[in-house]
Amino acid sequence: MSAEPDFGNWLRLHRVAALLSSGLLLTIATLAVPAPWNWVVASAGLTIFVTGLFLVFVYYQFHDRGGAMQRKLWRLTLEHLHGYRQLTGDALDIGTGNGSLAVLSAMENPDLRVIGIDLWAPQWEYSLDDCRRNAQRAGVTRRCTFQRASAHALPYLDETFDYVMSHFVFHEVQAAPNKRTVVEEALRVLRKGGYFSFHDMFFDARLYGDASALLEALRALGVERVQLVETRQLTAASPLLRSKRILGNCAIVWGKK
Numbered sequence: 001m002s003a004e005p006d007f008g009n010w011l012r013l014h015r016v017a018a019l020l021s022s023g024l025l026l027t028i029a030t031l032a033v034p035a036p037w038n039w040v041v042a043s044a045g046l047t048i049f050v051t052g053l054f055l056v057f058v059y060y061q062f063h064d065r066g067g068a069m070q071r072k073l074w075r076l077t078l079e080h081l082h083g084y085r086q087l088t089g090d091a092l093d094i095g096t097g098n099g100s101l102a103v104l105s106a107m108e109n110p111d112l113r114v115i116g117i118d119l120w121a122p123q124w125e126y127s128l129d130d131c132r133r134n135a136q137r138a139g140v141t142r143r144c145t146f147q148r149a150s151a152h153a154l155p156y157l158d159e160t161f162d163y164v165m166s167h168f169v170f171h172e173v174q175a176a177p178n179k180r181t182v183v184e185e186a187l188r189v190l191r192k193g194g195y196f197s198f199h200d201m202f203f204d205a206r207l208y209g210d211a212s213a214l215l216e217a218l219r220a221l222g223v224e225r226v227q228l229v230e231t232r233q234l235t236a237a238s239p240l241l242r243s244k245r246i247l248g249n250c251a252i253v254w255g256k257k
């Protein structure tokens, strides 16, 4: 094992810095050139700058040396898999990013084999190489592999996996306007009696419709046990992170097929 896996930060520091500096420059430049419409542009610049400041706060909250919120959320998702730390068999991590759930679950469950899938589209700045590097650093390359695939059409037979997990991905799946179909696709590849844990914006009705109707629909598909728990009830996050735009719409949907 050469170094710790590096799972980075969901917020890219260079993007936050670009927002801060453009807001500041716009405000200063506008105030320096007197014109009747100055206050409109200056307030827009100031708004951009304040948004940048808010994102610095969020970056710090996500970071391991700050609020460590990313790790806490990954942990919550993993620990909603029944028997976690003694999982055996095969697991799938849908939208693995840089391998976070896949690598952590392989590290913490010595008898588990995990596949992480992702599209690794450029806007996320994650890659297959990042995943492989993290698996190598964690010493789990033999049990943790990665494959390019889309969550809306998983390249696996029905009932392939003993566990299926996913963290903050389903709402991103462009090919599926109705995100319920992505949940159903994830459950398709889970064997009967297998366990699942999905974290996403399940309270955003534009994505999933009514949350309790979602659970009913999953039960109607034959899922033996399904529960939903609000993320903000599980974490001691700051009120700003609990806002609708960040964690306020989030929940873990978990259970047994």
Ligand SMILES: C[S@@+](CC[C@H](N)C(=O)[O-])C[C@H]1O[C@@H](n2cnc3c(N)ncnc32)[C@H](O)[C@@H]1O
Pocket (backbone or CB within 6 Å): 010, 094, 095, 096, 097, 098, 100, 101, 117, 118, 119, 120, 121, 124, 126, 149, 150, 151, 152, 166, 167, 168, 169, 172, 173, 174, 175
């Ligand atoms: C917020 S990131 C989450 C990454 C990781 N699960 C985590 O918690 O750190 C969203 C991920 O979803 C992936 N993604 C977006 N659309 C996808 C799709 N159709 N199929 C698979 N992955 C997808 C993105 O590439 C990105 O890695």
